[in-house]
Amino acid sequence: MFNISKKRQINRLVSLLATGKKYKTVADLEMGMSLSRRSVFYWLKQLNITLQHLKLDNVQRLTSGGYFLTQATLDELSHYEQAAAEPVVNAMARRQLIIWYLVQEEPHLSLVHLAERLKVSKNTIIKDFKRLPPMLPTNTVIINTSHGKALRGLEKGKRRWVYQQLVQRNQAIIHQVQQLPHLEDIRRQLHDLQTTTGNVYSEDAVQTLIWYIGWLVQRLAAGKRVVAETKLTLIDPLDQWCDAVLTTYAVSTLTEVRGLRELLLAGQLQHVNEQTSFDQHLLVITRKVVRRFCSVSGIDVLTDSFLKALVTHLHAAYFRIKYHVPYHYIDLTQTKVTYQHLMSLTQFSLRPFEQFLKMAIPSDELALITVYFGGEIRRLSPDWLASAKHPDVWLVCTSGIGTSQLLYQQLATRYPSIVFSQPMSLEDFYRHDLIDERPKLILSTAKLPETIAVPTLWVQAIPSSNDFQRLNQAFYRVGLLDDSGGAQLVQAVLDIITDYARVDDFTGLTGSLRDYFQQTPVTQRVGERRSLAALISEDHIQVLAGVSDWTVAVHQALRPLEIAGIVDPDYANHIIEATQTNGPYMVLKEGIMLAHSKPTDGVNELGMSVLVLKTPVVLSAHGQQRSLRVIFGLAPTDRQTHVQALSQLLALLQNEELYQRLILADNHDEVHHVLVEATALIS
Secondary structure: OOOOOOOHHHHHHHHHOOOOOOOHHHHHHHHHHHHOOOHHHHHHHHHHHHHHHOOOOOEEOOOOOOOEEHHHHHHOOOOOOOOOOOOOOOOOHHHHHHHHHHHHHOOOOOHHHHHHHHOOHHHHHHHHHHHHHHHHHOEEEEEEEEEEEEEEEEHHHHHHHHHHHOOOOOOOHHHHHHOOOHHHHHHHHHHHHHHHHEEEEEEEHEEEEEHHHHHHHHHOOOOOOOOOOOOOOOOHHHHHHHHHHHHHHHHOOHHHHHHHHHHHHHOOOOEEEOHHHHHHHHHHHHHHHHHHHHHOOOOOOOOOHHHHHHHHHHHHHHHHHHOOOOOOOOHHHHHHHHHHHHHHHHHHHOOOHHHHOOOOOOOHHHHHHHHHHHHHHOOOOHHHHOOOOOOOOEEEEEOHHHHHHHHHHHHHHHHHOOOOOOEHHHHHHHHHOOOHHHOOOOEOOOOOOOOOOOOEEEOOOOOOOOHHHHHHHHHHOOOOOOOOOOHHHHHHHHHHHHOOOOOOOHHHHHHHHHHHHHHOOHHHHHHOOOOOOHHHOOOEEEEOOOOOHHHHHHHHHHHHHHOOEEEOOHHHHHHOOOOOOHHHOOOOEEEEEEEEEHHOOOOOEEEEEEEEEEEEEEEEEEEEEEEEEEEEEEEEOOOOHHHHHHHHHHHHOOOOOHHHHHHHHOOHHHHHHHHHHHHHHOO
16 A cells, blocks of 8 residues: 555545556445445545655546556556555444444454554544444343443344344445354355255355354354353254354353254255155245236236246245334335336235244345246246346356345346346356357346356345446446446536535436436336326226126226227136136236236227126136126236326225215226325325
């Protein structure tokens, strides 16, 4: 590191600019210094002041946004003493390190000691401690002792905090554990466990477990235990493996075996042993979930490949929820907003899984499963199938099926003009022939060999703002995005804004400006989504005294759509045949049927209708009977544009007052008012 100032951030910044590639973007500097964009600009100004005092040239800036040092400055810097680079952390990482020291129960954690250790002022440490309480492990508090600060609370909470930091790839904490002993031995033992059980972890899960177990056995060897029990009752190979590992490196008790077992069960999987009774039962539950999704969404995703993948994801989700192992990423907050309509359909569909679990599904887990359904919907769409044979970008994801789908869906939504492959594991990736298939770019959550002939870029499983900036640059370099016209205008506006104002959500601002200047296809597609009240116009509403048979009721419900040319006359027959073959799976709630079939069965344009029967009719099919009072007819043109309307329909059915008003409606106006109110429930 070049030492030109007493301020280490200045030394760090000038060292970054002086090494590696000549031109550095703001995103490069943000990532290299672990600072916000605003802080980077502040330290650039401070560096220029320092360079001026040294009578050296200022940091130069290209019009395209690259920063660099002149050759004259680089030559002069070579005369300054260099020191080994010290880790530079931002405020959040520094506070997490303080918690780490407290969890480790290190002695003499005084304010002065921490300030010296973290190379900040004592006042900064005092401010850090004021911010720590919400970040602490559950059921713990900081206390004062004669030797400094200490953390009092349950050992289990402290361990879960460490595990969560490793799951979220907190680099400051990983740096503390990756040099521990026994890690390679634990890796081999974990491989043996997967062979024995038939459950194969994702690459990320394997690495997380190796780090955590290495840290755990060292902690146990130091005498930090939950409960000192001696009598063991081992019930299966997983218990036996935990006992063997703990005995080898530390000490084994029943409590410690069960604690480690919980985290092993909660690990993300790439493959499950389908022969176990648990997974066979889970497959039955999963099939019910998918059928409910098909019935409420009007989208057929019931395929063997999707069932197998969803079972794999729900296996780990079941144990994460059961054992309160949180799966939380801040980035999922935006996911919940983006997929709010699909999320309500997914939540309805997961009722059998919740009953099996005997617990409610946390919102982060629900968001992840929702995106997983969203990824499958897009994967099965005709336009994706037509283009996916030759994807522009390959995704290599090591984070498990659910998170892989989240990465895929974020990229596919943000960059609609780019064709991405479905996420593949490292094993799948190495089976492909890069010469014959030759994608333009490879995105990977794992480090790939530098000898690969195709440009590669490392990204996080859930990309950060920095990641998206790096992605934009990479896509421009390989010609997947046009860096002219609107894109240049966006960059120019961003340069002006960031010179005079603070930007908290740089990625969001960039996306909004791009949409405004370039009128992206994303905006157009969102506009196509129509509400329940808009799709079911008044001439598509019928209220009848009764009909002779449920098949007649289906034909009658679809009649307004036939008259309008929205569906062909044979469309209703496809619905009847599917019901006779598979049973009354289109009945969403007692008395309510969503009658629908595939777009290829005679749908000409998007539409919906509703038929209310004052006298119920009995649907009898496949050995089952259901009473019908209301039939909604759905004519889907694709797998996405009607999702908003169906989420509003689901909200209607879950609102007992609106539901009762609907089934008891006497005329068109009453039905229409119910639909309008349902539309207002979810806008």
